[in-house]
Amino acid sequence: MDLDEFLLAPRESLNIELKSWIDPSTPEGKAKIVKAAIALRNFNGGHLGIGISDEGVPLTSDAPKNLDNHFHQDTIQALITRHSSETFEISVKFGKFQGVRFPFIVIPPGTRTPVAAKVGILDQSTPPKELVKKDTVYVRTLGANNTPSTAAALFSDWPQIMNVCFDNREADIGNFVRRHLTGIDIPSLLKQLSGEPVESQITAVDAFLNQCRQRFIEIPKSDDAKDLGIGRVEYAFIINSAEVRQGIRADDDFLSSFMYANPHHSGWPLWMDTRGFSKPSDRPRTRSGGWEVLIEDYIGSFILPHLDFWRVEPPGSFYHARILLDDAIAIKNGNNPNELFSIDLVINGVAEAISVAISFANSMEFPATDTTLEFAFRWSGLAGRQLSAYNPARYISPGRICGDDEIISHTNIPLDLAPSSIPSLIPDIVGDLFSSFNGMRLSKTVIEEIAREQLNNKY
Template sequence: MIVSAQPRGARQLKPKGETVTIEISQEIADRLVNAPSEALNVEIKRWISPSEPKGIAKIAIACMALRNRNGGYLVIGLDDDTLQPSTEGKPTDIRATFHIDVVQQIVSKYASVPFEVAVAFGNRDGSEFPVIAVGAGVTFPVAASKELAPDGKPLIRQHAVYFRTLNASGVPSSSPARHSDWREIVEICFENREADIGRFLRRHLGAAGAAAFMEQATPSGKLQLKDRAIEALNRNEERLKISLASQGLGHLYGAKGTWSALLLFDPPLPHDASLSDFLNTIAGANPSYTGWPVWLDSRGFQVEEFRPKVIDKAWEAQIISLDESWSGKHADFYRFDRVGELYLWRVLQDDLTDKVKAGTTLDPALMMYRVLEVLAVGLAFARAFGRGAETTLAFAFRWTKLQGRELDSWADRSRYISSHGKAAGDIADGYTELPADSPPEAIAPFAQAATRDLYELWDGWQYPLGAIEQQLERLLKRSL
């Protein structure tokens, strides 16, 4: 039985076979075309025709490769080198040309196991660009069921398993799986077959027992690693202040509520890679779970000052846009150090929206999504660098300007939360660590541990583990 909710900004066709619910919001579509960046889960193509063999092949191969990568997005109409809008081959009627029925028919015809896609149209400078979303949840590889070979030249190879992988230069591409790709393909399928370990444990141990079990599974006795992570967080906060002050934006620090996160690899990554290759690797590995992902690659942004720069042997990016003129309101700072130290700082979305008064609320579910995203993206980075059980990922968090705020699910009123009074503190820190080979489906207890001190500011409240697991499932399926 196929169950599929109608997505926001996209219409779906429900194919027969293995499917999962797939949605794409207008926010995600707009971000992908206004701030484009190719990654393992995001492919960018110039204008193509879904009615011609070359266009059909590109759509089918890209969608199968993304499916085997566990979902992602195909963005059409941008130059994949310059990331700027392309005009050559642009159809007169974009929505009719890339109608969901047209795209779904191509996928269902050439994929050995038909899977669900969705189509939305991102807006950029008054023009629309198709964004095809491919669902997560692959449990065995999808191969090409038939060949497409006009004039005897194969554009799609029958039986080939296409996969999004990094080429020798660290650039993502879609191609037939190589022998070195199969381990990762099998791991992705295995993790989906064993999806939601936390739910399995709850079924046998109960929620409290599962949380205790996962706590015991977390590396213990690493006080030194925690101290190093917190020290790195503090050090990057100082770099943030310097960066804001250099742009005349020092007043932002301490003026609004913020959250920050620090990811630390232990042992560190070897620093013999070039800065360019390092950035290509983390940019290509980012799964882009949300419309404005953590540690995003801003090299393709239209505003030059938002693009990353090398400062003191690390990449820094500052994205301050406090009006609606460019992809909404954002205030972000990133620092990527190739030894395996990644930092991000953001103004709380609760203080940038017009839906609630700044400084008065914190949406607990919205914040939990972000924490889950930080952990999941950290695991994706670790996989891209070939790290496994021998590596521990340490995550340190900090939230500021919390005093007097109330918990309010303003971003989605269907998520009811009862009153827990006002925050009884202004700053909260969080910390967790997990092995680099942890499956993303198992991170809910770690997110609960990382946010414990944050949510306890509201009369000792604790975010229910079951609710976190539900949000994690939505995050990994990119159905926010």
Template structure:
């Protein structure tokens, strides 16, 4: 299945969270120092990507190496350990473009409570000056884009705010044992979420009905799941022109918990599938929101017919068909327990990351609807995961939901996944689903 990073190599671009590089000799000291500067800046920006194989004009770089083996995990993490503090790990992926060429993409995570600093000079030039980066310097992404030393209060401001948010989350995690465990049950929240969820279900139905020559192995209208959440806060809405970039940042954060290569709420940039601004209501009224419609009119050999909407006030809904119907024989017959729990975990992690952008966020409410279950049998997409046969659902639909303090999305997410996801599996006779089961599966949620 095409991963969402294919967008970066099919439509290469540079942005504050994306740095394009041509093919480099990674054994050369100056190249390592320059990469360390970009890595530090991307990390201090909140995370991003180094994409190799492209020139500054976005064209494919010449002199492609015969092998991409030099672009590996050990090389880049050695650069980080040599030049930067605190150290962290990046992820190296080889992403195939639609034209069939592979390109290395390095995923740089965002910093935690402490920003990343250069702790060693780059190699000296003929005049004794360090090249690439200078010890004791904090780098940040700046318009251009470029990776530069922090020189202004404005550049420090965004970095300090992220540090405070990360430190706040750590503090809340450490204090969570004194917080109340019960759900808050704020009047009106459940009704608002239900209305939002229902409206997006109707929007999905209308787009599906309008799609011509649509092809999916089973009737998608009756075989999909809809995952929604609502963040309770007292802040101003995020400006709509900032929401796309914010979702890219959120998507970056989610990948520490779930990363399959097909992310929820991923803001593609190719014009035919890019997230676009829509009014909330069918009659053109209501506020603006971002919407992505991948239902399209064609085949889905390398993608999924996703539909999602995100509102600037902290509401989000994703509608997705069962990937089991596209990946296994006998479509419509199977349900993967790992997929149910992993998708639920990704929704919770996304809500947690989005909530960080609302300083007064207190709770998040979830509503999860799984339909088309009747007659499906338990089976995992991964053939190495075995489930005893004969676990068949007799109910068509299951809706779960609840409301939790934001801190619980960090400190107790295994339990929340269990409360939202296990009722679906119970319909199949899996009566042993629990937060311990979720915790045991969790390492498999990051597949890249």
């Protein structure tokens, strides 16, 4: 995660906890770190940011002078190891805002059993107060007002905890199978074993995709709008469930539940939460029974230029469009847009969109066994672009030029799909897109590896 970029607009979510400045040498400071670390581990990883208010404001004037000593990685690691029932390796990273450094404690994913506090922490005041309770499982949860917080697990939290543990165990099994069945088309094999696949109902999701694109085109732009290139990527998905939802409105509760369910696999995630943005025009607004956001940043005040539009409609239609990151990077570097198209950025976006969709649908408590997600992906402004890689370590042979201007891909997946299985879906989704670049065929192993790296990110 780009911590400098995050500090420009900090926001709390279920996998990001923010705390004002604390002293890790005090019982109160130790307790906050231990509880947050255990809770984030039980949520399959995340970040604990220090020195940021509940309102998302970096507290530059209160930063301690001995920051490196207070938040030395070995000190924080020893604290968490002493109090956590499971040993897991954390890291401490620093972001900078207005010349001030802010520590972030990074909790990795991968928990396979619920994590509890094995040793409590007491406040030695009179009478003593138990700040961390021994044998207690802490979780990240939404309170009564749909605000993320850390608390002791209730009975309603256990399905989420167990899902995380089972998903990670399933990932272990998947890695084992992948090692021993290299070269076999696993998705096709699974379809054959489960019978005839359900055909994707692409008519409805395509109609929604086109309606939202038209809204994006027609919505008034700011007076300082500039050319950010012609490339666009769009994601749309519809929740298709046997359970019909009634009475769900585009109100504050719906928006909060939607925002806090975002797993944040990137520093500038899909369906960005802009409620705390300084420009009122960037914030969500209700239109035609749904929530919409248009983010315009033509000068790149958030590291890169941005032009994002998203729309969500209850109970379950979601759309997101943005300029191609290749063009934003080119403009920021003073180069021409409309020239490159990076394979890894495409794969990252598709993987994130599917992960976000599953998280959203689960947060809305649709029945996992009777719900599917219908997807449409569209890339446009492609003609004449050359295929490339954002990661310089990945080599793409030159001369792979796209002859099509627009490519659309579809897929449908069951809601009970384990997150660890998402990478295996992506080669089929991006296959036609890559082949439009002079027949480019990218290895399934490479595609899945890139997707897996993205999904393991928690910002």
